[in-house]
Amino acid sequence: MAHSSSPYGARRIALACFAFLLVALFLFPSQIQGLLQYLGGPVGYAVGIPLEAIASIDAGIANRWEQYVALQGVREENQQLRKEIEWLRGQHSQLRESAAATERLTSLLQFKEQALPTMIAAQVIGRDATNRYRAIILNKGEGDGIKPDMGVVTPAGVVGRIVKTTGASSVVLLVTDPNNAIAGLIQRTRDEGIVQGTQQGLAQLKYIPLLSTLRDGDRVVTSGLIGDFPRGLVIGTITRIDKEEGALFQSAELMPEVDMGRVEEVLVIQTSYGQSTKAGTETDLREKPAP
Secondary structure, X not given: OHHHHHHHHHHHHHHHHHHHHHHHHHHOHHHHHHHHHHHOHHHHHHHHHHHHHHHHHHHHHHHXXXXXXXXXHHHXXXXXXXXXXHHHHHHHHHHHHHHHHHHHHHHHHHHHHHOOOOEEEEEEEEEOOOOOOOEEEEOOXXXXXXXXXXXXXXXXXXXXXXXXXOOOOEEEEEOOOOOOEEEEEEOXXXXXXXXXXXXXXXXXXXXXXXXXXXXXXXXXXXXXOOOOOOOOOEEEEEEEEEOOOOOOEEEEEEEEOOOHHHOOEEEEEOOOHHHHHHHHHHHHHHHOOOO
């Protein structure tokens, strides 16, 4: 039994030594290589060759690992930078919107100060969703002194007319609605007509005298003959002239000066010119001494 177990024990010792050597080679390749080269001899040289390869592999793995760790850091930094860029874009968008609103309100206030009639500033809070009418809803109503038939404008030109009010809101029928009618004047020729909306979302000037010399590009403004708008507010520009044979009047298609789909703030004209003129005339008649 002792004789048969001796080779087995020697084999175990040899395997243990070989395993220890391999562990030492992988854990300390450079140190083992230097030790064997120091010892010299054919065995040290023969073993040193694979040790150089192992040392190179070990250095490569360490280098790759360092690169991986560095890339992970760069990736996390990039993600953080992307978040900061998105946040800055959001801030930039808000600042642009605030700047645009400030510019619009400044223009509105300047126009209000320059205009003669009394005006109330209001914001658009809704639009007609039924497509039966072209209308917008304002955040001001009867409680703010707004009444039906008052004119609504922006610094660019005419928007429409108040047609319905509640205590805190009002409905504006746009100049592009076929049910709206505004007294207009061709600025160059001084010919008058009635501006109405069209089904295409534009406007047209109707009842133009046949002898009028209007042409494309002529600007149409309010005539001031009706009390809801003063004279001279821009309505639109003539883009096409319709003159039918045998007709009593001409008509012209207009491109509205105001982009109705982008209106956000407006001014409501409180002063009624027709009523003011009439009241002034009656006062003058009452104050004038009888002959």
